[in-house]
Amino acid sequence: MPRFLEKGQKQMSTSDANMSRLVTKVRWVVESSNARIKRWKYLDKTLPTNQIPFIGDYVRIVCALSNKFFPPLSKCKIPDDDNAEAAKLLYLSKQVNNLKERVQDHGLLRRSAQWKTARECDIMEFPRLDDEQLRNLTCGTYQLKLSPSYIQEHIEGECDISFHKDNDRLLRVKIQSRHTSSKQYFVWIEYSDCSVDAWYCTCKAGARVVGMCSHIAAIIWYLAKGRHEGETRGVRNWGEHVLDAADIPPSVDESDSDDSSCASVSEE
Numbered sequence: 001m002p003r004f005l006e007k008g009q010k011q012m013s014t015s016d017a018n019m020s021r022l023v024t025k026v027r028w029v030v031e032s033s034n035a036r037i038k039r040w041k042y043l044d045k046t047l048p049t050n051q052i053p054f055i056g057d058y059v060r061i062v063c064a065l066s067n068k069f070f071p072p073l074s075k076c077k078i079p080d081d082d083n084a085e086a087a088k089l090l091y092l093s094k095q096v097n098n099l100k101e102r103v104q105d106h107g108l109l110r111r112s113a114q115w116k117t118a119r120e121c122d123i124m125e126f127p128r129l130d131d132e133q134l135r136n137l138t139c140g141t142y143q144l145k146l147s148p149s150y151i152q153e154h155i156e157g158e159c160d161i162s163f164h165k166d167n168d169r170l171l172r173v174k175i176q177s178r179h180t181s182s183k184q185y186f187v188w189i190e191y192s193d194c195s196v197d198a199w200y201c202t203c204k205a206g207a208r209v210v211g212m213c214s215h216i217a218a219i220i221w222y223l224a225k226g227r228h229e230g231e232t233r234g235v236r237n238w239g240e241h242v243l244d245a246a247d248i249p250p251s252v253d254e255s256d257s258d259d260s261s262c263a264s265v266s267e268e
Helices: 014-037 049-069 079-093 098-105 131-138 142-156 214-224
Strands: 115-117 160-164 167-176 184-191 196-201
Touching: 014 049, 014 079, 098 184, 098 196, 131 142, 131 214, 142 214, 167 214, 184 214, 196 214
Parallel strands: none
Antiparallel strands: 115 160, 160 167, 167 184, 184 196
């Protein structure tokens, strides 16, 4: 099970956030398996107690049919790549967030005088990254799929990006919560010429180094890739399709699963 915040705690520790990410990385397979079993209406509802002796047999029959006639929920294309990915996640889960410690030890959140507002020319040296490099940083694709629409509101409004006066490779960004409009978080990102080296966010899971939270992912995606594409994508205005019934809008997104016949479950 993922870790939960203790009473009075505002943010998970780095180790707890890392372990929770390991759980959510593999949990989607379990959830997808449950969804596939519940496609049978008999197993998709609360059963009376007199059926308890037979439930095990029914589940085994359903699972046998699913294994025989449905495609695998997860396809291992290159075993060595999967093993390397698992080893990478386990290694990262044992690491500490050095940037978080610097932020706390040096008061980088409280001392506003240390920061200068960044202009477009000040972040031109932020490294450009392709999709594969971004996936390696986020340890998946879920946050990257959210990034274009999430960052759009900050592009159109005032995006508060600052850099440290003694280290122009350390950025601080103030970003709005994905779930609560009145809540804002601070994000710190440290980078070099060719890579993003460290990150930290003040949100609940922002201390982890196994991947990153959606706030950090959205900012890195925009600075490293999105702003160079010349096209910004936000929340679609469905109102433009109301007046003409013949104007059928395209589908929003396709499922992450390949040829999945069950309800889609996010793997991130």
